[in-house]
Amino acid sequence: MQRDGRPVRRVAVVGVSLGLHLALIGCSGSSAPRVVDIDPVGPTVIPTAPPPTEGSTSVTVAPSSGGPPATTGSSGRDREEVSRSLSVGDRRFPGLGSADLDVGHYDVALDYDPVARVFDGTVTVSLTTTTTTDQLAFDAESLDVGSVAVDGTSRPFLTADRELLITLPTAVAAGTELVVDIDYRAELDTTRRFADDAGVFVTAGGFWSVNEPDGTSTWMPTNDHPTDKATWTFVLTVPDPAVAIANGELVSSESASPGTTAWTWEQTEPMASYLTLLLVGDYDLVDAGTTASGVELHHAAIDGSTSSLDAYTEVTLEQFEFFEPLFGPYPFDRYGLAITDSTPGLAMETQGLSLFSSGDLDGSLGALQHLLLAHELAHQWFGDAVSPATWDDIWLNEGFATYAQWLWLDEAGFGTVDEFAADALAALPDAGGPVGRPDELFGAVAYEGGAIVLHAMRSVLGDEAFFEGLRTWSAEHADGAATTADLRATFERVSGRDLKGFFDTWVAAEQRPDRYPDPESPA
Numbered sequence: 009m010q011r012d013g014r015p016v017r018r019v020a021v022v023g024v025s026l027g028l029h030l031a032l033i034g035c036s037g038s039s040a041p042r043v044v045d046i047d048p049v050g051p052t053v054i055p056t057a058p059p060p061t062e063g064s065t066s067v068t069v070a071p072s073s074g075g076p077p078a079t080t081g082s083s084g085r086d087r088e089e090v091s092r093s094l095s096v097g098d099r100r101f102p103g104l105g106s107a108d109l110d111v112g113h114y115d116v117a118l119d120y121d122p123v124a125r126v127f128d129g130t131v132t133v134s135l136t137t138t139t140t141t142d143q144l145a146f147d148a149e150s151l152d153v154g155s156v157a158v159d160g161t162s163r164p165f166l167t168a169d170r171e172l173l174i175t176l177p178t179a180v181a182a183g184t185e186l187v188v189d190i191d192y193r194a195e196l197d198t199t200r201r202f203a204d205d206a207g208v209f210v211t212a213g214g215f216w217s218v219n220e221p222d223g224t225s226t227w228m229p230t231n232d233h234p235t236d237k238a239t240w241t242f243v244l245t246v247p248d249p250a251v252a253i254a255n256g257e258l259v260s261s262e263s264a265s266p267g268t269t270a271w272t273w274e275q276t277e278p279m280a281s282y283l284t285l286l287l288v289g290d291y292d293l294v295d296a297g298t299t300a301s302g303v304e305l306h307h308a309a310i311d312g313s314t315s316s317l318d319a320y321t322e323v324t325l326e327q328f329e330f331f332e333p334l335f336g337p338y339p340f341d342r343y344g345l346a347i348t349d350s351t352p353g354l355a356m357e358t359q360g361l362s363l364f365s366s367g368d369l370d371g372s373l374g375a376l377q378h379l380l381l382a383h384e385l386a387h388q389w390f391g392d393a394v395s396p397a398t399w400d401d402i403w404l405n406e407g408f409a410t411y412a413q414w415l416w417l418d419e420a421g422f423g424t425v426d427e428f429a430a431d432a433l434a435a436l437p438d439a440g441g442p443v444g445r446p447d448e449l450f451g452a453v454a455y456e457g458g459a460i461v462l463h464a465m466r467s468v469l470g471d472e473a474f475f476e477g478l479r480t481w482s483a484e485h486a487d488g489a490a491t492t493a494d495l496r497a498t499f500e501r502v503s504g505r506d507l508k509g510f511f512d513t514w515v516a517a518e519q520r521p522d523r524y525p526d527p528e529s530p531a
C-alpha cells in the first residue's frame with residue numbers, strides 16, 4: 009500500500025488524514041519510470057537470436073515487436089512455426105513474462121553474503137512449454153548468470169535487455185516438460201530506494217522486499233508476470249543469528265556452512281512472482297493459532313515489535329469473520345502479519361504473509377492500523393488468489409482492497425461506506441486516466457477510483473447480487489489471473505443484466521461521472 013507521490017486526496021477518517029499518512033513516503037511507485045505508453049502489443053518476438061556462445065555472453069538484442077514468427081532451418085519438418093517470445097504482451101510492461109512457457113515450480117536457493125551484499129543463487133525451474141519453441145526466455149535484470157542446464161545438460165545462453173535467453177538443442181513441441189537449472193549472482197544495490205524501484209532493500213541487519221510489479225526478476229530469473237503462477241520452495245542461507253523468511257510454511261532451519269543457517273520455506277499454493285516475500289533480520293516467528301474458519305495464523309515481527317501482535321491478531325480474527333461471509337472462504341491455508349523494518353506508509357499483500365512497517369503497526373490501534381490490516385487481508389482474495397491478467401487491470405487489486413477497507417472501517421466504527429465513497433468521488437481528480445487503464449499504477453485512480461466503481465456497481469445491482477458477484481469472482485478465478493472483461497462477465501451472469509453501459513461509463517471512460525447512480529433509476 010504505497011501510493012504514487014503527489015498530494016494525495018485526504019480521506020478523513022475520524023480526523024485522521026490517512027491520505028497524508030500514506031503519502032508520507034511521497035514518491036512515485038516503482039513502476040512509474042518504466043511505464044511505456046504504447047498501443048497494445050502482442051508478445052514481443054525475437055526473429056532470430058544470434059547464435060549464442062557458451063557462457064554468459066552479453067549481447068544486446070533489440071526485441072522487435074510484431075513481425076512474422078521465426079521459423080527454423082529449411083527442412084520441411086522444421087517449417088512449423090517456432091515461437092521465441094520475450095514477453096506476454098502486457099501494454100504497461102512490454103518486456104515482462106514469456107508467452108512460451110508455464111512454470112509449475114521454482115526451487116530457489118539463495119546464499120546471502122551480507123558483507124559483499126550478494127546473493128549466490130541457484131534456481132531450478134520446472135516448466136511446460138506452451139508453444140513450439142527452440143528458446144526459453146526468463147526475466148532477469150542485472151543478474152550475473154554463470155551457467156544454465158536444461159534437463160541436466162549444459163546449454164548456451166545469453167543475457168540481454170533484462171532477459172535470460174536459453175537456446176534449446178532443437179525446437180520442442182508445446183506441452184514439453186523441462187527442468188532448467190540456473191546458477192547466478194545478484195548484487196544487491198544498496199542505493200536503491202523503495203521510492204523508485206521494486207525488489208530487495210538492504211537494512212542494517214538484513215533486508216526486506218517489495219516486488220510488485222517487477223522486482224522479483226531483479227534477484228532471480230523468473231517468468232515475472234502474474235499470468236504465470238507457480239508453487240515455490242525457498243532455501244535462504246544467511247549468517248547466524250539472522251532469521252530468513254519467505255512465503256509459505258517454514259519446513260526446516262538447519263546449520264549450513266559454519267556460522268550460517270539454511271531456512272527452507274514451502275509455498276504449496278500457486279503464487280504470482282510479484283507476491284514473493286524475502287525478509288532477513290532479527291525476526292521472531294510467532295504462531296498465533298487459527299481463525300474460526302480454520303486458517304492458520306503465523307506472524308513474523310522484527311525485534312521489539314512482538315508485543316504489538318496480540319492486538320493486531322485480535323483485529324485480524326475479527327476481519328476474517330467479517331470478510332469471509334462477504335467475499336467467500338479465505339483462499340489460502342495460512343495468513344500472517346510480517347511487521348518489518350521497512351518504510352512506514354508502505355504495506356504489501358505478499359501472499360499468505362502481508363508486509364507492514366513497524367512504524368505503522370507500532371502498537372497503537374487507530375484508523376490507520378485498521379485500514380492497513382483490512383486492506384492487505386482483503387488483497388489475499390483480490391490480487392493474490394485472483395490476480396490481474398494485465399497491469400492495466402490494477403484496479404481489480406487496489407480498488408477492491410480499498411472498498412474492503414471502507415467496509416471494515418464502517419464495521420469498526422470509523423465512518424460509513426457512504427461517507428468514504430462520497431468523499432472519494434468528490435476528491436478524485438478528473439485527470440489520471442480511466443479506472444480500467446490508469447495513468448499511475450499505484451495512484452488514486454486505481455485505489456479510490458476502483459473503489460468508487462464498486463460502490464456504484466453495488467448501488468446499481470443491490471447488495472445481494474453485488475456480494476454474490478464478489479464471491480463468484482473470487483471462487484471462479486482463484487489461483488488464476490483475470491481481466492476487467494472477466495469481471496463484467498461475472499457480474500452480468502450473477503445479476504442477469506447487461507452491464508456494458510455501466511462499464512463504459514465507470515471503468516473505460518477517461519472521466520468518471522460526478523455522482524453515484526440512483527438505485528431507483530440506475531444509469
Ligand code: ARG
Nearest residue numbers: 009010037038220355356450
Ligand atoms: N499493493 C500494495 C498495496 O496497496 C502497494 C504496493 C506498492 N508498490 C510499489 N512498488 N509502489 O497494498
Ligand code: ZN
Nearest residue numbers: 009383406409
Ligand atoms: Zn493495495
